[in-house]
Amino acid sequence: MDKLIFTNDQLADFARWLKVICEPNRLLLLEKIIDGVQCNCELGDALEMAPNLISHHLSVLREAGLIEAERDPVDGRWVYYSINLKAMEDLRSLFGDFFDTRRIQPRRLTCGPQVTEEQRLSLLRMTK
Amino acid sequence: MDKLIFTNDQLADFARWLKVICEPNRLLLLEKIIDGVQCNCELGDALEMAPNLISHHLSVLREAGLIEAERDPVDGRWVYYSINLKAMEDLRSLFGDFFDTRRIQPRRLTCGPQVTEEQRLSLLRMTK
DNA sequence: GATATAATTCAATCATGGTTGAAGTATATT
DNA sequence: AATATACTTCAACCATGATTGAATTATATC
Numbered sequence: 001m002d003k004l005i006f007t008n009d010q011l012a013d014f015a016r017w018l019k020v021i022c023e024p025n026r027l028l029l030l031e032k033i034i035d036g037v038q039c040n041c042e043l044g045d046a047l048e049m050a051p052n053l054i055s056h057h058l059s060v061l062r063e064a065g066l067i068e069a070e071r072d073p074v075d076g077r078w079v080y081y082s083i084n085l086k087a088m089e090d091l092r093s094l095f096g097d098f099f100d101t102r103r104i105q106p107r108r109l110t111c112g113p114q115v116t117e118e119q120r121l122s123l124l125r126m127t128k
Numbered sequence: 129m130d131k132l133i134f135t136n137d138q139l140a141d142f143a144r145w146l147k148v149i150c151e152p153n154r155l156l157l158l159e160k161i162i163d164g165v166q167c168n169c170e171l172g173d174a175l176e177m178a179p180n181l182i183s184h185h186l187s188v189l190r191e192a193g194l195i196e197a198e199r200d201p202v203d204g205r206w207v208y209y210s211i212n213l214k215a216m217e218d219l220r221s222l223f224g225d226f227f228d229t230r231r232i233q234p235r236r237l238t239c240g241p242q243v244t245e246e247q248r249l250s251l252l253r254m255t256k
Numbered sequence: 257g258a259t260a261t262a263a264t265t266c267a268a269t270c271a272t273g274g275t276t277g278a279a280g281t282a283t284a285t286t
Numbered sequence: 287a288a289t290a291t292a293c294t295t296c297a298a299c300c301a302t303g304a305t306t307g308a309a310t311t312a313t314a315t316c
Binding site: 262272 | 287288289290291292293294295296297298299300301302303304305306307308309310311312313314315316
């Protein structure tokens, strides 16, 4: 575990990643690309989505760095999309760090009823 | 690794989780709760957010099952929020499974230029 | 150059949900 | 019951981004 506390900038960055992948159609696209289906029309057939909508979402994923595009060397009309391994690993790692249960701290006593902890334990005993 | 392929239902579920946490203010709230800050006014002070906005976002997190609420036993006006450990672990695990690079498959040859693989390798050699 | 195919981009429309301000509820003290 | 404190809910407004339909671009063949 590398990160104990995340800065606001890191959280904003994390949120940007999450915004990209939380869209249901984009998650479906990612799943298909991970599973080996890769060009716009294959993806469109598999997911019953229009080509322009596919392009739009793929563009968002590409700009986020999660996927890469490559034209077919024989016929450049075909564009194949693949996962960016490094980005996928980074994101998985970031997520794992953020949701690492070892990070959980006990409640901070900066607020709450105006009694001391000792008094409070006494009161608790009395109520039981 | 438990999951090789995710169903559409599982992906829709995953997207719902991600929608909840991708909102920047909710991520900030999660970070504070993980770090031990727990009541509405503490969170509000820490993040400079109005009480009603805090309540709204906490409600979304609670309905998703990621956090739990508990009233102070001495003075019930205070409500403390804590992370739901199980949910956090489930989500971390789900994310780890989905973005596991071992799931990546080679491209499926259901589309692309109308040449055989052998012809295509020949063409590649010729272009080099 | 004309035509075709695969994919992308543009911009208007629409859906979703965050934010805001007001009102309401829960809990406490006197 | 009146008043106070902590928190929640409501609903209108607003921001964001997905979707749609049209247009454009990239690549190919003849």
